[in-house]
Amino acid sequence: METVFVNGELMDRKEAKVDIEDRGYQFGDGIYEVVRVYGGKTFTMKEHMERFYQSAEKIKLHIPHEMDELTGLINRLIEANSIHDGIVYLQATRGVASRQHHFPASDVKGSVVAYTKEVPVPQSQMDQGVTVKLIEDVRWLRCDIKSLNLLGNLLAKEEAASEGHFEAILHRGDLVTEGSSSNAFMVKDGVVRTHPATNLILNGITRRVIRDVAGSEGIPFQEDAFTLDELLSADEVFIASTTSEVMPVVKIGERLVGEGHPGAVTRKLQGAFRKRIEQEAPVAH
Ligand SMILES: Cc1ncc(COP(=O)(O)O)c(C=O)c1O
Structure with missing residues (x-):
């Protein structure tokens, strides 16, 4: 039952x-x-x-x-x-x-x-990385509320998924906001960047844990919006959510991120995130 x-x-x-x-x-x-x-x-x-x-x-x-x-x-x-x-x-x-x-x-x-x-931990995707599609963010202006109204998110996810992608990364004009059901991050020259927690994104709990563990690992973490060009020339990209944890992005549309493999900073954050889980839920494997 x-x-x-x-x-x-x-x-x-x-x-x-x-x-x-x-x-x-x-x-x-x-x-x-x-x-x-x-x-x-x-x-x-x-x-x-x-x-x-x-x-x-x-x-x-x-x-x-x-x-x-x-x-x-x-x-x-x-x-x-x-x-x-x-x-x-x-x-x-x-x-x-x-x-x-x-x-x-x-x-x-x-x-x-x-x-x-x-819901199992998506281990093989976390190991290998996933692909995403860029889609215009047409949602309302209160994305900080975890509202049941998800049509904008659903339409974006469906478009990305129907083309074989794991996630849609959304952008308002030139600025990247977040994923359809995740937050989006880029790494350039060792610095992690993500959109600030404004009305344009959901302030993810995973995002907050990542900011925290980045701090303890000595990884610079900046909350400032980045452009599509910056995303496309990033060394590493990852998305994050409650179900996906720290998920490396290895391809955006047809374009490889870096060498097309999960990067060193992303790997370090994945490890630190895991440690945090084990601290809070000690019987987890
Ligand atoms: C639009 C959106 N942004 C970000 C997130 C990530 O939030 P959290 O880390 O709290 O799961 C989600 C999670 O479902 C989401 O739907």
Whole structure:
């Protein structure tokens, strides 16, 4: 039996139902998080939970659970499903109400659901590197909110994936923003660069861990936007997310990055990231 979390209760997935007038379903009026599980333990849970409540606040959505209570329920869910290496998907919407654009009455409670899934670490892609396609970023101007509205991201990912690429790297005009479901980084002369945490990107939790480990490894890390030309002449490129960790990019469209192999700085960051996982979730392999 697969156990899921729906509005305060753990239940069999077969019993979980969503109302057709849930505002998440009709409008994408909600927010979400994806938390990594390694060796049965969550990684950077606090940071994900804080971002979840911050996203909710930014769209004026009240989550009907205290953070500690929700964290405890998620840990119970992971245990109930005996997740080893996987993820927790957590979502909150503005609840169920007759369809109208403005917010429902304040007595309508937000819906909160969560489920778990085994997701192996993508080791061979992390070893060999992946390819990406450059796509114009046509999303809205509040990409800092982890909103359920992902059409801009989905269309970009689909276009890239249908041509055999792992990810789409997005750009607004000449400036690179982020991936369709990841943050984007370039390395030139030993310096790592990524877009600053503005409204134009999601401030990834993985991005923050990378900034942190770069600091302890003595790798210069700059949060300033870079151009397409700079990306295309980078020594190394990588993307990062909760599920992909530090993922080397070896080809952009038809063009090789450097020599077409994961670079030394990327490798160093992958190693340091792994160490951080082992510190936080000691039974992870
Ligand atoms: C658009 C976007 N940017 C960045 C990220 C990376 O965020 P995190 O490292 O918190 O998973 C994601 C993750 O899903 C994303 O969807």
